[in-house]
Amino acid sequence: MTPVILLAAARKSAEVTDWPARIGWLVGLALFVALVYWLMREGWKWRGTLQSDLPEPLAVPDEPGEARLTMSGRYHGSTTAGQWLDRIVAHGLGTRSRAELTLTDAGLEVERPGARDFFVPAAALRGARLDKGIAGKVLTEGGLLVVTWALGDKLIDSGFRSDHAAEHPAWVDALNQMTNDTEGAR
Template identity: 45%
Template structure:
């Protein structure tokens, strides 16, 4: 076996081991989160107050934006639309189940620059804090057109009990990188909002 072939074999083995460990960690996370019920998928929410297209980013443990929720498809990033209604929030996801957050479960709204592998410009992500069964969780959404985010926040604040809050301390402005580009905002080529994001719809 030549050195080149051996190197390829070792690389393939290393990749298999890495993916196996990642899968094992994901399954372990799902087991730990087994007490979380599935979110509502539908409901009578009333007429839309405000809506925007964009991306469902992730749902995490409230206050810990690196602790991704792995169950019920809540850890899967998808293109989506978010609409605010008198009865709550509807997140219509492409290729995944919709998420309905009843108004009674909503607590607050804030903005940030990053959650669980998605880092954008300052205040580029809209974050909803809400109760899912026994836990409080944060759900991130990135609007396609930046000007629509303020309208969503304004609509959310009309719902009973929903307040605006400051982002927790310690949240990085960008994803850490090394070298001369350290501190620059990273671009995700799979993000449908990257090229089309503008000041208004």
């Protein structure tokens, strides 16, 4: 073949796209993604149904008392105490959100814009610690404030992260002191 014929063949391009096949793949992928999201949603609802025996957390009282400590940050969810991957979703406890924590003599007030607020009475508090993770959130060592409390007969760990992580040790000390002070009252 002559170089002129080779150049002419190189300039002529073949059809690059098979549109029906490409559209078919895109529709199939979109349906697969929709199916996965639907299954995740159904799993979340099923977990809530399985945990429906949990009593509803108390609402924030009108007069919770004078604030001992306040903290602004994020609520990362609640799990069964000691099982950091067993997320509790019943009563909105699995919903991540911004949070304003207030510790009073009456207990721990958790206000969450866009999610259900709740209150942990001082008698229900069991302790606090610094940890590195809770279901769906892993941080550096000591980056998460974990509060253990009783909801009915079940112990729960709730994870919080302050906007200023330097506040965490003061919260651990205050919550553990409150727990020690109320142990005799149980």
